[in-house]
Amino acid sequence: MRIHVQNPEAVHMEVSPELWHEACARAGAIAEGHEISFGTDEAAFAAAMQTADILITATSALAKRIPFTAPRLKMVFCTSAGVDRLMPADWLPPGAKLLNNSGVHSAKSGEYAAMALLMLNARIPGAIAAQQTGTWKPFLTPTLRGKHVTVVGTGTLGAAAARAARQFGAHVTGVRRGHDPHPDFDAVVSTDRLDDILPTSQFLVLACPLTAATRNLMTRQRLERLPKGAGIVNVGRGGLVEQEALCDLLDSGHLRGAILDVFVPEPLPQGHRVWTTKNLVATAHMAADDPTTYYSDSLDIFFTNLTALVDGHPLPNLVDLTHGY
């Protein structure tokens, strides 16, 4: 096949020829016989799209080139788990399949979720604030064992968060579109029951895709349903939560802490309210990315999907265009 890799311009090459060849060696026969090209600028993209069967691209490098012409394109593999910036996918050539990179983030984001829950439970946001005023203020708290953690999203990120929380003995309820049980969760409820379980959720982890159905899922009203003293973690997308309401409820003390990795907008500008909201720890969209393994793992996921395509099997990372993830 004719495969093109479109890397972002501003950063160093992400999927380098070297990484590609290493991934081909790992993948074996499925990686043989293809014609590969690499590009970063507009001219390279336009030229490659005339003949490419498969496009491998950062979401950012693709979003700004929509719509485009690609008469032979069969598959687009995005090196992000979230493809919300590509929706609706009306730009996708007829018959072409859109794939996300779900799975690449689980180890790192599981560590982030464990860290964030332990920080919230130990009241580290309060300790940071006390340190900033030079005040000795012990927060003596119980362990995480037996605490009620609700995780919205039971995909790769959500399941990693659930495993992390259960390592420390927390009781974890997953919230998903359906309500099928999931082995990494103590219980699973469907999204329409979210309102019912918020009042007993001592910690809430947002780990679902941003879609038409989940945008502003955590409205002010829902945030207020969390019990006083609750903590919130967001490793999904900033748009999942009504950010101003979240800041209000932290400043008022109804919520005791938040560890957030995603925001609206990104990057957060200087002077934005989020930076100085009480008991809010903000990290710059870094929860899920392990730079030492990210692109090699991504290419392994790509070849797994390519094998499925060639064999006529369901593609593990196929984006459901109706639901947007």
Add this chain to the structure above:
Amino acid sequence: MRIHVQNPEAVHMEVSPELWHEACARAGAIAEGHEISFGTDEAAFAAAMQTADILITATSALAKRIPFTAPRLKMVFCTSAGVDRLMPADWLPPGAKLLNNSGVHSAKSGEYAAMALLMLNARIPGAIAAQQTGTWKPFLTPTLRGKHVTVVGTGTLGAAAARAARQFGAHVTGVRRGHDPHPDFDAVVSTDRLDDILPTSQFLVLACPLTAATRNLMTRQRLERLPKGAGIVNVGRGGLVEQEALCDLLDSGHLRGAILDVFVPEPLPQGHRVWTTKNLVATAHMAADDPTTYYSDSLDIFFTNLTALVDGHPLPNLVDLTHGY
């Protein structure tokens, strides 16, 4: 036996009659037939010591009453793991045994160690500093898996830290007085080999007692042996490390972060250098205490030791007066 509980004055009663009676119910026959008293002030202490066989006390409530007269005293159970403030134990009546509360802290301190290692590995100290200046600064880091963590101390706290680090796939080396293997560690070396392993220790956790042998164990010279970018956690005692040198090496950037729970002095006063040292997160001696279980667990440990005393078996929590822990 005649048992006296001396609680600190300034705080609410720690070992209350209610907790005592609940513990007696759990302990069974060994808890029957004793005469119990509770006190917080000097008069109650002096009166009780005339007849007491056993003293249960917070270290703080005992330290300020040394020396004292207690002609019948056989056993002193301190509700702290560290008894450094009671050393040398020349005040102990002849034949009386000093017991610490080792074991009560393990679940909470294990969580703290896991949190601190994850925070250092994810460069949260840098993220906090970026937030304070309103700057969007992603730190993309690999996971903790395969990282080299050295834990000084293989007792209750050290072993809990080791288990926490190994949950995330770190390679953990313990440092102890001897060099017997320990099931919670990948490797164990004796203290005289500390200098050899510091250069490959990406993270150093201090979790040992403060004794004559460990005071200032981490001198400036030893801290400098840690590799550039290393992180340090202290859940033991502030006096284990040359604090000024630690601050210097954080401010210079040789060390990338520190999560510290113990200091010299405590409480840290307003304006102390520690509060504003670069990439240092300070918590107020709260790493190991779970207020919901602390005193009930302590009393369970007490009755385990009382059983051993009555049966003539070795006391699990006996302090070795030569080594000071």
